[in-house]
Amino acid sequence: MRRVLDALDANLYALTHRGNAGDVEHYVRLCQGAVSVLELGAGYGRVSCALVTAERTLWGLELDRSLLELGREAIAQLPLRLRRQVTLLQGDMRSFALPRAFERVVLPYNALFCLLSLRDVEKCFRAVRAALEPGGLFAFDVWNADRAHAEGLSPERDDAELVRFDHDGRTWSVSERCRRARAPQRLDVTYTYTPDGRGRARSQVVRQRYYSSAELFSLLADCGFAVATRLGSFSGSRFSERAARLIVTARAR
Numbered sequence: 001m002r003r004v005l006d007a008l009d010a011n012l013y014a015l016t017h018r019g020n021a022g023d024v025e026h027y028v029r030l031c032q033g034a035v036s037v038l039e040l041g042a043g044y045g046r047v048s049c050a051l052v053t054a055e056r057t058l059w060g061l062e063l064d065r066s067l068l069e070l071g072r073e074a075i076a077q078l079p080l081r082l083r084r085q086v087t088l089l090q091g092d093m094r095s096f097a098l099p100r101a102f103e104r105v106v107l108p109y110n111a112l113f114c115l116l117s118l119r120d121v122e123k124c125f126r127a128v129r130a131a132l133e134p135g136g137l138f139a140f141d142v143w144n145a146d147r148a149h150a151e152g153l154s155p156e157r158d159d160a161e162l163v164r165f166d167h168d169g170r171t172w173s174v175s176e177r178c179r180r181a182r183a184p185q186r187l188d189v190t191y192t193y194t195p196d197g198r199g200r201a202r203s204q205v206v207r208q209r210y211y212s213s214a215e216l217f218s219l220l221a222d223c224g225f226a227v228a229t230r231l232g233s234f235s236g237s238r239f240s241e242r243a244a245r246l247i248v249t250a251r252a253r
Contacts, residue, residue: 005204008168010066012193013204014044015165016174019109020245022234023141024050027106030139030249031056034103038131040093040124041111043067045074051106052082059098061091094123101133107140113208116186118219121211125223132252138225141247144232144239145210149185162191170195185209213239213246225250 005013028050031037035056042048042060044067052058052075062068068090075086089098093107094115105128115121128138162176177190187208194201217227227250232243239246 005064005066007066007069009202009204010044010064010070011167012172012174012202013067013191014046014070015167015172016163016191017043017109019046020141020234023047023108026141026234026247027051027108027139030106030137031104036100036102036133037104037106038098038102040105040107040128041109041114042071042088045071045088047106047108048086048088049074049078052078052086054081054085056085057100058086059100059102060086060088061093061096062088063090063092065090094120094127096127096131098131101136102131103133103136105131105136105138107138110142110208112140112142112216113145113210114206116183116207116209118211118215121216122219122223125219125225129224129252134252136252137228137249138252139247139249141234141245142216143210144213144241144243144246145185146212146241146246148210149212150241170197170199172196181207183209185211216246216248220248220250224253226253 024047027047031051037051037056037058039048039060042062048060048071062071068088071088075083115124160176162174164171164173173194175192179188181188187210189206190203192201192203220227229249230239231247232239233245
């Protein structure tokens with residue numbers, strides 16, 4: 001994701017990227033019974049707000065300052081007994097060191113694919129391993145890239161209207177354009193936001209590098225994890241090459 005968002009950009013991003021059906025419920029179930037949770041790529045607080053309980057210490061790490069402010073605003077709407085359980089910090093998922101360990105570390109909604117090299121993914125996994133208590137769980141989900149990795153990406157999509165919403169007194173139309181980048185396994189998705197009436201269109205580019213399940217499982221093992229579950233959907237179906245998603249939980253060895 002482009003990491004120089006102003007306040008309007010951050011709001012437009014948040015209104016566009018609403019997660020996948022069932023993902024919040026998945027992470028809530030995964031964190032049941034855990035009294036300490038860290039969310040990486042906490043963004044505007046979509047998942048964080050669902051994970052807060054009065055009995056749980058919740059930390060969130062987000063690189064983009066404007067998204068972090070939206071997350072803090074979302075947490076501020078919660079009751080005081082929940083707000084005081086939450087710590088949101090600006091930081092990089094590739095190189096963080098926090099003053100405590102956690103029973104769960106979660107990385108939702110394709111955020112792992114925003115790391116553009118295997119070395120960056122390895123750094124992230126090693127930082128997660130260091131942040132987990134012995135036997136703790138690391139969980140993430142990404143779109144399943146196995147077929148793209150084996151066969152190449154499908155034809156690039158031209159601009160197509162994705163969604164419309166009201167914000168800041170205007171109705172915005174959002175279009176999406178998907179393009180392969182020159183580097184291997186790289187994909188750039190441009191979101192263009194056009195307000196009705198007069199007003200300047202704005203654009204955001206989400207830069208991704210996709211990884212095969214084999215690459216990710218190998219890195220997890222190298223970084224001290226044992227894969228516990230691998231699902232292909234949030235409804236619990238098994239992971240396969242044709243699955244829409246790769247949903248992983250891995251235990252710190």
